[in-house]
Amino acid sequence: DAKTTQPPSMDCAEGRAANLPCNHSTISGNEYVYWYRQIHSQGPQYIIHGLKNNETNEMASLIITEDRKSSTLILPHATLRDTAVYYCIVRVAGGYQKVTFGTGTKLQVIP
């Protein structure tokens, strides 16, 4: 599985958009980009995933660059409840490789 690089921490003002970057320069053509978040002491929560097109759901938007070497998770209107560690993961489709979580980005939403 490709490795990912994320900034260790970010701050965002409440009500503003939170843009969380992720670099995955060694991603392969059949690898998906997944985003999870983990609120303190809880299990990771699935947010969104994509292959090469931008995706949007009720929680967030995922923007994947054309070369697929990086992506950005966008929380359009961050709230205090969005304070969490956000993990960007890439993994091959159809394979048995273990899923590797990096260290993630600690997002702190500030009132």
Next chain:
Amino acid sequence: KAGVTQTPRYLIKTRGQQVTLSCSPISGHRSVSWYQQTPGQGLQFLFEYFSETQRNKGNFPGRFSGRQFSNSRSEMNVSTLELGDSALYLCASSLDFRQGGFQETQYFGPGTRLLVL
């Protein structure tokens, strides 16, 4: 639809003992994966089961084992507990870990927090 459930939620054991943790996946999900999360090592993959067979395994000693039943429920066992086994153990389920995309999306349970004294 109920989410992934794990029991017990909290557990205290002493060194040398063994422990069994249980995970019930989301109804219809056939793949169950286990992870260990510690402050120092982050979230590490233990193993994955599908149709009662272990399909993938992380880099953990043989003291860590698991199994999956015909109803997709899974258990993991840790024998001869060590202080370093204190962690949050997370279970995740998905429809199928092979097909790609949505079917591979994993949904996590709340975890079992194990403290080894």
